[in-house]
Amino acid sequence: MDLLQLKDKNIVVMGVANERSIAWGVAKKLLEVGANVIFTYRKERSKGKIEKVLADYTEYNTDVVQCDVNSDESIANAFNEIGEKYGVIHGLVHSVAFANAEDLHNRFVETTRDGYAFAQDTSAYSLVAVAKAARPYMSEGASIVTMTYLGAERVLDGYNVMGVAKAALEASTRYLAYDLGAEGIRVNAISAGAIRTLAAKGVPSFNTILHQIEEKSPLKRNVTSDEVANMTMVMLSNLSSGVTGEIIYVDSGYNIMG
Ligand code: NAD
Numbered sequence: 001m002d003l004l005q006l007k008d009k010n011i012v013v014m015g016v017a018n019e020r021s022i023a024w025g026v027a028k029k030l031l032e033v034g035a036n037v038i039f040t041y042r043k044e045r046s047k048g049k050i051e052k053v054l055a056d057y058t059e060y061n062t063d064v065v066q067c068d069v070n071s072d073e074s075i076a077n078a079f080n081e082i083g084e085k086y087g088v089i090h091g092l093v094h095s096v097a098f099a100n101a102e103d104l105h106n107r108f109v110e111t112t113r114d115g116y117a118f119a120q121d122t123s124a125y126s127l128v129a130v131a132k133a134a135r136p137y138m139s140e141g142a143s144i145v146t147m148t149y150l151g152a153e154r155v156l157d158g159y160n161v162m163g164v165a166k167a168a169l170e171a172s173t174r175y176l177a178y179d180l181g182a183e184g185i186r187v188n189a190i191s192a193g194a195i196r197t198l199a200a201k202g203v204p205s206f207n208t209i210l211h212q213i214e215e216k217s218p219l220k221r222n223v224t225s226d227e228v229a230n231m232t233m234v235m236l237s238n239l240s241s242g243v244t245g246e247i248i249y250v251d252s253g254y255n256i257m258g
Helices: 022-033 044-057 072-086 101-105 115-135 160-183 206-218 224-234
Strands: 011-013 036-041 061-066 092-094 143-148 185-192 247-250
Touching: 011 022, 011 072, 022 036, 022 092, 022 224, 036 044, 036 072, 036 115, 044 061, 061 072, 061 206, 092 115, 092 224, 101 115, 101 160, 115 143, 115 160, 143 160, 143 224, 160 185, 185 224, 224 247
Parallel strands: 011 036, 011 092, 036 061, 092 143, 143 185, 185 247
Antiparallel strands: none
16 A cells, blocks of 8 residues: 555655755655656756666656755746646755854854855755745645754754754744645754765764764663655655644654753
């Protein structure tokens, strides 16, 4: 029995930088169940990387569209292009975040106005902006899933301005869920455990965080991007039809520990 029922559904996946990206873990599973996956990328260089990871997926239904979440024009162009081509968007995976390196390395108190605003714009407001652009095409109801991290609610050394951006992202998830719920659009966030990706390289304390999870989490190990992708599939599918506005932890249970 096909419990997920994502076959032939049009799902936008934002944030594949390479084969280690959390978004790629999700995209692979979506392709395997027969969804049409529309990838978005920020720069030409990332487009090449997506095309490279898709080399083994020529038989599948994929598309690649440019979308820089710092630009309203780029977002509008991307979703108009997707909307005109596909008519309906059934799901959206927002797996995008960025902060200036110095704002992760310096003391938090040294965060600049520009650095703070840039992290918020890229990592939190972008969810609102893409929900707004995708909404006209979400006429059959839809599921939006974003990626967050425990640093939104706890202080994690070196996560700094990104923790503040994730707090805003989680609040935005709840407000969007409320605002869009009557239209049948669900909005949830997955709070993923630490996974070695390009973005994680920017967090100076990343190795320490990995060790702490191994030591202290109930499962005594780190999670894989496969496990995050599995939960994302559930959140995109009708299996989670009664769930919206939630932060779902896929972190070996680390968040419950004192
Ligand atoms: P990643 O570097 O593979 O993905 C981040 C993506 O954001 C990249 O594809 C990058 O191109 C994209 N991006 C950045 N600025 C953009 C912009 N202006 N426009 C469009 N795209 C832009 O790293 P990842 O770890 O897969 O990160 C994906 C998400 O998961 C992020 O939100 C991250 O904070 C979150 N997350 C990661 C971890 C972890 O340990 N890796 C844990 C919890 C949450």
